[in-house]
Amino acid sequence: MDLDYTETQELLRDTLRGFLEAEVPFSQVRECEIEKRSDDKLWAQLVEHGYLGLPFPSTIGGGDGGFVEAGILIEEVSRRAAVVPIVEVLTAAITLQRHCPGSSEVVGDILNGSAIVVPAVLEANDSFDSFELAASADGALRGEKRFVDYAAVATHHLVSAVGAEGPGLYLVDARDPAVKCEPIPTLGRTPQSVVRYDGAASIRVGERDAAAALVQIGRALTCVQLLACMDASLEQTVAYTNVREQFGRPLSTFQAVQHHAADMGMHAESSRFLVYEALDCLERDVATDEQIAVTKASLSRAVPDVVMTGHQLHGGQGYIEENDLYFFTIRGKDRALAWGTAEECLEIVAANVEDKAQWL
Amino acid sequence: MEFCWQPEYLTFRDEVETFIHEWRTPELLKEQREREGAGGGPILTRYYEALQEKGWMKMCWPPDLGGEGRNPIYRFIMVETMEYWQMPYGNLTYTSVAPALALHGNDEQKKRFLPGIWDGDYTFAIGYSEPNAGTDLAALRTRAEKVDGGWIVQGQKIWTSLAAQSTHIWLAVRTDTEGPKHAGISLMIVETKTEGITIRPLPTLSGFVTYETFYDNVFIPDENLIGPLNGGWNIIMHALNHERVGLSPTGNLARNYDLLVDHLKNKAPEKLKDPVVRNRLAEMKMQLQRHRALAIRNAITIAQDDVSPGQASMAKISGSELRYRMTNTAMDLLGRAGALTDEAGDLAASDGRQQSTWRSSPILRFGGGTNEVQRSIIAARHLGMSR
Numbered sequence: 125m126d127l128d129y130t131e132t133q134e135l136l137r138d139t140l141r142g143f144l145e146a147e148v149p150f151s152q153v154r155e156c157e158i159e160k161r162s163d164d165k166l167w168a169q170l171v172e173h174g175y176l177g178l179p180f181p182s183t184i185g186g187g188d189g190g191f192v193e194a195g196i197l198i199e200e201v202s203r204r205a206a207v208v209p210i211v212e213v214l215t216a217a218i219t220l221q222r223h224c225p226g227s228s229e230v231v232g233d234i235l236n237g238s239a240i241v242v243p244a245v246l247e248a249n250d251s252f253d254s255f256e257l258a259a260s261a262d263g264a265l266r267g268e269k270r271f272v273d274y275a276a277v278a279t280h281h282l283v284s285a286v287g288a289e290g291p292g293l294y295l296v297d298a299r300d301p302a303v304k305c306e307p308i309p310t311l312g313r314t315p316q317s318v319v320r321y322d323g324a325a326s327i328r329v330g331e332r333d334a335a336a337a338l339v340q341i342g343r344a345l346t347c348v349q350l351l352a353c354m355d356a357s358l359e360q361t362v363a364y365t366n367v368r369e370q371f372g373r374p375l376s377t378f379q380a381v382q383h384h385a386a387d388m389g390m391h392a393e394s395s396r397f398l399v400y401e402a403l404d405c406l407e408r409d410v411a412t413d414e415q416i417a418v419t420k421a422s423l424s425r426a427v428p429d430v431v432m433t434g435h436q437l438h439g440g441q442g443y444i445e446e447n448d449l450y451f452f453t454i455r456g457k458d459r460a461l462a463w464g465t466a467e468e469c470l471e472i473v474a475a476n477v478e479d480k481a482q483w484l
Numbered sequence: 485m486e487f488c489w490q491p492e493y494l495t496f497r498d499e500v501e502t503f504i505h506e507w508r509t510p511e512l513l514k515e516q517r518e519r520e521g522a523g524g525g526p527i528l529t530r531y532y533e534a535l536q537e538k539g540w541m542k543m544c545w546p547p548d549l550g551g552e553g554r555n556p557i558y559r560f561i562m563v564e565t566m567e568y569w570q571m572p573y574g575n576l577t578y579t580s581v582a583p584a585l586a587l588h589g590n591d592e593q594k595k596r597f598l599p600g601i602w603d604g605d606y607t608f609a610i611g612y613s614e615p616n617a618g619t620d621l622a623a624l625r626t627r628a629e630k631v632d633g634g635w636i637v638q639g640q641k642i643w644t645s646l647a648a649q650s651t652h653i654w655l656a657v658r659t660d661t662e663g664p665k666h667a668g669i670s671l672m673i674v675e676t677k678t679e680g681i682t683i684r685p686l687p688t689l690s691g692f693v694t695y696e697t698f699y700d701n702v703f704i705p706d707e708n709l710i711g712p713l714n715g716g717w718n719i720i721m722h723a724l725n726h727e728r729v730g731l732s733p734t735g736n737l738a739r740n741y742d743l744l745v746d747h748l749k750n751k752a753p754e755k756l757k758d759p760v761v762r763n764r765l766a767e768m769k770m771q772l773q774r775h776r777a778l779a780i781r782n783a784i785t786i787a788q789d790d791v792s793p794g795q796a797s798m799a800k801i802s803g804s805e806l807r808y809r810m811t812n813t814a815m816d817l818l819g820r821a822g823a824l825t826d827e828a829g830d831l832a833a834s835d836g837r838q839q840s841t842w843r844s845s846p847i848l849r850f851g852g853g854t855n856e857v858q859r860s861i862i863a864a865r866h867l868g869m870s871r
């Protein structure tokens with residue numbers, strides 16, 4: 125086993141961290157939240173600097189990295205709570221690249237910034253593996269998708285639907301007048317929509333297995349966001365308790381405070397292992413639905429506990445929106461619910477409880 | 485032993501319910517939301533008048549302070565029932581300032597302030613906390629210097645909730661810098677519009693806006709000193725016993741549970757059939773009963789005129805932590821719909837209440853004496869562990 129980043133990956137993380145800290149002040153994130161929009165300027169920069177292309181082959185304009193590079197990128201962007209469709213576009217693009225033959229042109233367009241493709245999966249029944257949205261023989265889509273992240277920012281939606289050939293993935297031009305996005309306000313304060321497709325033109329780009337892969341990838345990449353929320357909340361909390369004094373001593377010297385922080389730290393540590401293990405297994409094509417589900421369930425449970433303990437240790441200071449702590453609180457819980465809640469993921473694990481527990 | 489409410493309490497609960505349903509209109513709830521609990525506003529003013537007429541605001545106060553001296557259990561039942569229906573039953577002006585004034589104010593002060601409070605003309609913000617005096621409240625530094633006819637105040641408070649909506653601030657100031665920290669604190673009343681006071685809003689995660697208040701050469705007349713000079717700490721620490729029975733009520737959480745199940749019944753009946761979902765709901769019910777046990781245990785102790793800081797702390801911890809746990813699980817059960825805010829209209833589950841309660845759960849854990857401090861109180865005062 126080797127649990128460390130390579131030197132190149134470490135350099136990448138440091139470069140990204142420096143770049144994002146300089147380019148994305150939290151005031152910019154607040155502006156996006158208030159104006160209910162995404163950070164288009166940052167998105168353009170991520171494209172321009174080639175960061176978005178990191179996990180793709182250089183033959184289509186990428187950086188020859190894989191899932192781990194995608195993880196590093198998402199982690200750093202999420203540590204700034206930036207309002208960009210990084211998980212959504214990477215999920216769509218990686219699925220297209222690896223599971224939808226003949227899609228390199230659109231992936232190339234994503235990498236050069238001319239296309240923004242986001243997945244549209246959930247319907248009214250909240251299910252990840254049964255969709256009713258129908259594609260007619262000529263590819264016209266009819267039906268509704270819910271909780272489509274960044275739907276209104278995207279140029280295309282990668283939609284799970286059922287056609288004559290069975291379930292599959294369809295690419296839809298989001299600017300088609302037959303596509304209607306209705307924004308929905310949520311806890312996480314990132315742009316989300318209910319999308320109606322009233323006979324929108326689409327092309328079938330992937331089969332049933334691609335639709336399944338989309339969910340696996342989306343789930344795993346969302347875990348990276350959750351990990352970033354935990355780390356950011358933990359780091360800020362530790363730093364704060366080291367400087368905040370009550371009763372003439374730093375909060376960090378109180379045992380009750382230390383124990384809380386230690387619990388946060390344990391969650392962060394186990395989560396980091398699970399997340400990068402999942403990414404590596406995806407890279408090696410050995411990830412199972414159960415593994416990804418366990419990871420998502422574990423992080424979805426841990427994140428709210430971690431961020432709320434962060435609030436507890438901050439007292440009033442962490443509760444005001446002038447403080448940056450809340451970004452990770454609201455994004456953390458919102459993403460814990462996305463791509464399968466802990467409950468939904470545990471259901472997947474529950475299907476196989478007779479299998480022996482892995483212990484090595 | 486008899487684990488049931490005597491008939492007079494049940495009758496009273498019915499009476500409160502009837503009253504609530506008379507008054508609980510969308511207009512009242514809207515005004516309540518907009519005024520952020522500050523009182524005032526045409527409907528709330530009439531509502532509070534009606535509450536007064538019922539005699540419920542002061543029913544448990546001792547007769548010599550103008551109350552009826554009723555058993556504090558009445559208060560417990562009122563708070564539970566009001567909380568369940570999200571109805572206002574008096575903010576800190578009524579539950580903290582008025583009793584303290586009645587107890588520690590002189591006759592002139594009582595005459596000057598109490599009628600205005602009961603008429604709803606006066607609302608108070610509480611100015612205790614400072615940037616460097618939170619849990620360690622005795623460290624407060626806002627300074628009052630004696631001058632002719634009064635005091636000149638310099639300093640800063642934080643978390644002065646309702647300052648912008650209030651007519652007065654109930655202010656803790658340092659009047660002595662020698663000796664033990666808590667022995668140099670005094671309580672004064674200052675009008676919010678007094679020259680030298682500035683108020684800055686601090687929006688919070690829950691949507692509630694609290695305030696920072698700055699005091700620059702603020703004059704407070706002698707007659708606004710409450711209780712003895714340097715005797716403020718006792719006033720701050722002393723809350724009328726019966727007010728404490730209503731801390732950490734179960735009503736609000738029980739309502740959350742009922743609304744969650746209503747939503748599932750109407751909008752996601754197949755989820756409600758899922759045995760796992762039912763198990764989680766069962767667990768919530770169990771936790772609610774566990775919390776109710778501590779809340780009632782504490783209320784009964786107080787009603788017996790006993791004091792048990794440990795039991796009060798237990799109820800406080802359990803209520804505040806359950807608030808987080810229950811809403812957190814509720815959102816998990818709702819799935820992504822659990823993240824929708826009330827602005828999402830029909831799509832949102834019970835007006836986005838689970839997520840808004842989740843967002844407001846931190847304040848109850850670190851406010852009102854942080855849970856860490858409460859746990860130490862349980863260890864020392866309830867379990868007899870050495871400090």
Ligand SMILES: Cc1cc2nc3c(=O)[nH]c(=O)nc-3n(C[C@H](O)[C@H](O)[C@H](O)COP(=O)(O)OP(=O)(O)OC[C@H]3O[C@@H](n4cnc5c(N)ncnc54)[C@H](O)[C@@H]3O)c2cc1C
Pocket residue numbers: 368370371375378379380381436437438439440441443609610611612613615617618619620642643644645646688692694847850851852853854855856857
């Ligand atoms: C929305 C809001 C409204 C408020 N309204 C009012 C109001 O109207 N009037 C008013 O006066 N105040 C008000 N407060 C202040 C509130 O009472 C304080 O936030 C509370 O007392 C905690 O203080 P603090 O925020 O400074 O946290 P801190 O004291 O800095 O505590 C931070 C953390 O350190 C821990 N800690 C501190 N000391 C110890 C110790 N000795 N041992 C173990 N752990 C410790 C705490 O438990 C907590 O987890 C309000 C606060 C908020 C956020």
